[in-house]
Amino acid sequence: MDKYQVLKQYFGYDSFRQGQEKLIDGILSGRDVLGIMPTGSGKSLCFQVPALLLGGITLVISPLISLMKDQVSALNQAGVHAAYLNSSLTASQYYRALAYAREGRYPIIYVAPERLLTEEFLDFALHVRISMIAVDEAHCVSQWGQDFRPSYLKIVEFIQRLPVRPVVSAFTATATREVREDIIDILMLQTPEVVATGYDRPNLYLEVRSPRDKYGALKGYVEQHAGQCGIVYCLTRRLVEEVCQKLIKDGFSVTRYHAGLSDEERRKNQDDFIYDRASIMVATNAFGMGIDKSNVRYVVHYNMPKNLESYFQEIGRAGRDGEPSDCLLLYGGQDVVTNQLFIENNQENEALDPQARGLIMERDRERLKKMTFYCFTNECLRDYILRYFGEYGSNYCGHCSNCLSQFEETDVTEIARGIVACVESCRQRYGATVILDTVHGANTVKLRNYRMNENPSYGSLAQTPVYRLRQVMNYLMLKEYLTVTNDEFAIVKLTEKSREILDGEKPVMMKLAREQERTGKGAGEKGTGEKSAGTKKGRRSVGGADFSPREESLFEKLRLLRMETAREEKVPPYIVFSDKTLTHMCIVKPRTRAEMLSVTGVGEYKYEKYGERFLACISQALKEQPGEETETVKKG
Ligand code: ADP
Numbered sequence: 001m002d003k004y005q006v007l008k009q010y011f012g013y014d015s016f017r018q019g020q021e022k023l024i025d026g027i028l029s030g031r032d033v034l035g036i037m038p039t040g041s042g043k044s045l046c047f048q049v050p051a052l053l054l055g056g057i058t059l060v061i062s063p064l065i066s067l068m069k070d071q072v073s074a075l076n077q078a079g080v081h082a083a084y085l086n087s088s089l090t091a092s093q094y095y096r097a098l099a100y101a102r103e104g105r106y107p108i109i110y111v112a113p114e115r116l117l118t119e120e121f122l123d124f125a126l127h128v129r130i131s132m133i134a135v136d137e138a139h140c141v142s143q144w145g146q147d148f149r150p151s152y153l154k155i156v157e158f159i160q161r162l163p164v165r166p167v168v169s170a171f172t173a174t175a176t177r178e179v180r181e182d183i184i185d186i187l188m189l190q191t192p193e194v195v196a197t198g199y200d201r202p203n204l205y206l207e208v209r210s211p212r213d214k215y216g217a218l219k220g221y222v223e224q225h226a227g228q229c230g231i232v233y234c235l236t237r238r239l240v241e242e243v244c245q246k247l248i249k250d251g252f253s254v255t256r257y258h259a260g261l262s263d264e265e266r267r268k269n270q271d272d273f274i275y276d277r278a279s280i281m282v283a284t285n286a287f288g289m290g291i292d293k294s295n296v297r298y299v300v301h302y303n304m305p306k307n308l309e310s311y312f313q314e315i316g317r318a319g320r321d322g323e324p325s326d327c328l329l330l331y332g333g334q335d336v337v338t339n340q341l342f343i344e345n346n347q348e349n350e351a352l353d354p355q356a357r358g359l360i361m362e363r364d365r366e367r368l369k370k371m372t373f374y375c376f377t378n379e380c381l382r383d384y385i386l387r388y389f390g391e392y393g394s395n396y397c398g399h400c401s402n403c404l405s406q407f408e409e410t411d412v413t414e415i416a417r418g419i420v421a422c423v424e425s426c427r428q429r430y431g432a433t434v435i436l437d438t439v440h441g442a443n444t445v446k447l448r449n450y451r452m453n454e455n456p457s458y459g460s461l462a463q464t465p466v467y468r469l470r471q472v473m474n475y476l477m478l479k480e481y482l483t484v485t486n487d488e489f490a491i492v493k494l495t496e497k498s499r500e501i502l503d504g505e506k507p508v509m510m511k512l513a514r515e516q517e518r519t520g521k522g523a524g525e526k527g528t529g530e531k532s533a534g535t536k537k538g539r540r541s542v543g544g545a546d547f548s549p550r551e552e553s554l555f556e557k558l559r560l561l562r563m564e565t566a567r568e569e570k571v572p573p574y575i576v577f578s579d580k581t582l583t584h585m586c587i588v589k590p591r592t593r594a595e596m597l598s599v600t601g602v603g604e605y606k607y608e609k610y611g612e613r614f615l616a617c618i619s620q621a622l623k624e625q626p627g628e629e630t631e632t633v634k635k636g
């Protein structure tokens with residue numbers, strides 16, 4: 001078998017996602033790898049696929065029992081023999097699992113880092129062939145990260161004890177430079193292949209509102225998402241209780257999670273959510289780490305969180321299956337105050353000296369400020385987040401509430417012509433800053449030295465703000481009306497297309513954020529609960545094609561069947577089939593085995609288990625609603 005066959009047969013997918021193939025190839029060629037990819041991008045597959053091709057045993061180190069359990073049941077559902085070794089097993093279960101492992105029954109074994117150096121485990125590890133160590137959530141080795149785990153430091157010692165050093169692969173969603181360097185150093189990766197895909201999660205729709213009645217807005221929102229799973233994050237336990245009570249009273253299927261509940265209740269509530277017995281989870285930020293549930297369709301923040309790092313991590317729990325999912329932040333002025341109080345009373349830093357504490361407070365306040373700006377910006381929300389993490393997005397994503405409501409098609413012909421004319425009149429000798437300063441009419445020494453203050457373009461666009469000039473300049477480069485030399489001087493040059501602008505042949509139109517209203521109405525007025533939702537396109541769609549009512553109803557039937565099946569198998573529904581797979585089934589409407597196997601996420605093994613049942617359900621549903629057959633014919 002090759003990697004493509006493994007992908008298709010076990011996981012039911014046709015192609016690798018961005019980054020996966022490079023990491024898998026690296027591993028298969030015997031190299032260490034480090035994969036830095038956002039949540040939901042499919043890191044597990046990067047070690048699971050090669051594990052099945054390498055022969056021998058792959059040990060996966062993972063920090064949380066719930067994560068291991070989830071991934072192991074997903075693997076077993078896909079027909080891969082996998083097991084986990086952690087403290088949730090009784091002693092006799094543990095020894096049995098080890099004995100099976102010795103017999104070579106499991107190509108993939110998940111193990112808690114605390115176990116690695118124990119006598120029994122070492123004895124096992126020294127007597128089998130271990131071909132790879134995969135370190136999941138690898139940022140746990142770094143004290144810079146949010147989730148440092150001292151037990152992760154044992155991994156290297158363990159590797160050094162092995163007679164033959166296996167390939168070491170590491171995976172994380174945390175991309176800061178410190179964490180990345182720590183992972184490579186502490187795990188002692190040897191000239192690893194590093195693959196970092198961007199932060200962007202294009203399937204997440206981002207939205208901010210400042211409703212006067214927060215609960216009313218939330219209620220309307222969950223009504224719109226009826227039947228879907230969602231998480232509602234609140235800043236405090238008190239609010240979790242309050243919101244949960246109200247939702248229950250209004251007849252929603254809700255559960256809750258916060259640090260004030262007993263361990264047992266927390267576990268039970270979490271399971272209710274994971275197994276789709278409760279569709280809404282109201283929680284503090286204590287909830288979420290280790291939740292791999294792939295069919296969370298929306299995340300609402302009832303309060304603004306403390307920083308964009310947290311926000312990004314929390315909304316990352318939506319749409320792990322890659323299907324469209326919604327993220328709504330309900331901003332209220334009180335949120336800033338609450339967060340400031342948290343910063344001032346942060347107990348965690350008690351041990352630090354006053355100076356260090358001061359620095360951390362300062363940093364946290366700065367982060368809070370950036371978070372608050374997110375709620376008020378008129379720019380593209382996605383772009384704002386990406387820029388915060390040091391990446392460049394396009395200035396317009398078309399898939400956030402600002403792009404849909406705050407942007408307008410703007411005629412920038414004038415500005416474009418002014419800029420291009422300046423590039424021409426200075427005989428293509430300067431960089432972007434000089435050009436922009438010139439048209440803006442800036443009074444600088446540099447311009448006088450270059451005698452640009454005598455250039456005919458000097459001050460030609462004095463009325464246009466500099467940031468707007470820069471946006472247009474970027475746009476002109478993006479569209480190749482201008483170009484820049486690829487050296488340290490970055491000189492702006494004309495292109496073949498520049499003439500079109502100079503000759504004024506066609507207008508230049510650009511999507512731009514509406515001018516922010518700086519006076520009068522406070523920014524807090526923007527985006528009240530009433531607007532926005534209506535402008536977004538239909539909720540379930542694949543490749544832009546919205547579901548017809550018939551497909552909606554088929555989806556519901558498949559969802560029920562999935563629920564039933566999951567109950568029999570005692571696994572969470574999304575482990576049987578993901579939302580994405582069900583959606584794809586509704587589009588394909590398979591009638592045969594081959595057609596069913598073409599559905600994304602249906603591998604051979606799953607087909608053997610569930611294929612017939614789902615085919616029968618589809619055929620039954622289509623018989624019940626035959627009227628629209630013509631529609632399918634037209635489409636197909
Ligand atoms: P991560 O660990 O990066 O957060 P996961 O490994 O949990 O993400 O994968 C998220 C989802 O993406 C899973 O449902 C997985 O089955 C799916 N997935 C992974 N790779 C592919 C692929 N190549 N094609 C389609 N779906 C994929």
Ligand code: MG
Binds near residue numbers: 043044136
């Ligand atoms: Mg993962």
Ligand code: ZN
Binds near residue numbers: 380381396398401
């Ligand atoms: Zn946008």
